Amino acid sequence: MxxxxxxxxxxxxxxxxxxxxxxxxxxxxxxxxxxxxxxxxxxxxxxxxxxxxxxxxxxxxxxxxxxxxxxxxxLGAMVRSITSGGTLKFTLVGSPTVPTLDGAYCTIRTRQGVLYSGTFLSTSPAAHVYEDSRTKPRDPQNMEIRIDESVSSKSEVEALGICAGDFIFIDPKTRITESGFVKSRxxxxxxxxxxxxxxxxxxxxxxxxxxxxxxxxxxxxxxxxxxxxxxxxxxxxxxxxxxxxxxxxxxxxxxxxxxxxxxxxxxxxxxxxxxxxxxxxxxxxxxxxxxxxxxxxxxxxxxxxxxxxxxxxxxxxxxxxxxxxxxxxxxxxxxxxxxxxxxxxxxxx
Missing domain, CATH: 3.40.630.10 (Zn peptidases)
Structure with missing residues (x-):
């Protein structure tokens, strides 16, 4: 048939x-x-x-x-550590092409199931401030996650319930076009x-x-x-x-x-x-x-x-x-x- x-x-x-x-x-x-x-x-x-x-x-x-x-x-990421300034360092799950994560939106999930939004960024994110904003390597050593909460210290992030080992979900940005293309992570x-x-x-x-x-x-x-x-x-x-x-x-x-x-x-x-x-x-x-x-x-x-x-x-x-x-x-x-x-x-x- x-x-x-x-x-x-x-x-x-x-x-x-x-x-x-x-x-x-x-x-x-x-x-x-x-x-x-x-x-x-x-x-x-x-x-x-x-x-x-x-x-x-x-x-x-x-x-x-x-x-x-x-x-x-x-592919994905997990929280590796919390910086003194209240951002997150991350470790990769699998092998995403890391430069494509610069500017990507994400969601941090705590062990208690609480979700927080964030963004992957270079540690030199502003072109008006950092001379190496365009040239700094985009890798986990030179990137971090900015959390969309009013936090500026490690203790404030910990108070949200975020800790090492929490999963970080990368926004897939899925789109299906009229011409039949499926584009997404x-x-x-x-x-x-x-x-x-x-x-x-x-x-x-x-x-x-x-x-x-x-x-x-x-x-x-x-x-x-x-x-x-x-x-x-x-x-x-x-x-x-x-x-x-x-x-x-x-x-x-x-x-x-x-x-x-x-x-x-x-x-x-x-x-x-x-x-x-x-x-x-x-x-x-x-x-x-x-x-x-x-x-x-x-x-x-x-x-x-x-x-x-x-x-x-x-x-x-x-x-x-x-x-x-x-x-x-x-x-x-x-x-x-x-x-x-x-x-x-x-x-x-």
Whole structure:
């Protein structure tokens, strides 16, 4: 059965998911929503001890179990210390492109759940005052967070309940344009999560059963390297859905589904990659095959942890990764279509 992708649902879902604050280590709220999606679709949902989610979709056969993965965790920061002047020093969660944080709005969450707004700034923020305001490095050593409260000392900040270890949520600044562009921080990998949710909604509504039992693994620590170190033992092959790289020496655009042949961890399974290429080519999808020079995925984490699986990686092309990212609806649609074909077309290796 040919798939008709619901553009309105896809874009509504990606906007909803991007609106959640979910840096690695703080994915509780967004995982509750993922569980609600699964319940709405009529699929079994469970969580692992460290908070990853597993959605099980029964297949025509349980001869093998196909794993799909995407991660809801994002880049972020935490309070490192409070300065004598009442600003915050921060430590990074994951690896955001730090210069893009200069001027970014953020929210500090205390352990008691109180939220305060703030702004990432250089320690030489004013051009009229500091000679090095334009040249000072934008890195955690030379940046701080200005809190939007009447504070000018460490003790006054502590009185707000803010302390070291509190999470700092970076404003994603999400916009969806009339021309179909999605621009936001953290499209890596919430764009892919929206692809999987949209696919599950379509399969549930149309009562489509995949060829093999499928387990959708939503990880919560991918940005720090161990998102899918554990996966269900019955998964035999795993397709990670994560952002496709765009840049020098790569073919991918913001309109393509990217099929990765190799990343920093080495080559992906040759037969899985070949089948994905055949499906994309045979169904006239906009796709490319690329090598990702500085990249790791949930499949890489699963393999490094010793899981005996085959693995591959695809995803929508995303520009300016770990900064102010952008993709296009066409990339999301091509990604959804390729996953659908992979699950429902007879064959495989």
């Amino acid at each position: 040919e798939m008709t992708v619901n553009k309105e649902y896809v874009l509504k879902t990606v906007k909803e998911i991007l609106d959640f604050n979910s840096p690695s280590g703080f994915c509780f709220e967004i995982m509750e929503r993922i569980g609600e999606f699964a319940k709405e679709f009529g699929y079994e949902f469970e969580t692992t001890r460290k908070g990853c989610g597993i959605i099980t979709v029964p297949g025509k056969s349980s001869e093998r179990v196909v794993g799909l993965s995407a991660h809801v965790d994002t 953290f499209i890596d990998d919430k764009g892919s999560v929206a692809c999987l949710i949209s696919l599950l909604e379509h399969m549930s509504r149309n009562r489509i059963v995949p060829e093999y039992t499928t387990k959708v693994f939503i990880s919560t620590y991918e940005e720090v390297g161990h998102g899918s170190a554990y996966i269900p033992a019955d998964i035999t092959e795993m397709l990670a859905v994560d952002m496709g790289c765009i840049g020098e020496d790569l073919s991918c655009t913001e309109y393509d589904v990217s099929i990765c042949a190799k990343d920093s961890g080495g080559p992906y399974d040759y037969n899985m990659v070949s089948r994905l290429v055949e499906l994309a080519k045979g169904n006239q999808l906009k796709y490319v095959v690329d090598i990702y020079p500085m990249y790791g995925s949930d499949v890489g984490a699963a393999l490094s942890a010793g899981n005996d699986i085959r693995g591959a990686l695809i995803g929508p092309g995303v520009h300016a990764s770990h900064g102010m990212e952008r993709t296009h609806y066409e990339a999301l649609e091509n990604t959804i279509r390729l996953i659908y074909l992979y699950l429902t077309e007879p064959g495989g290796n």
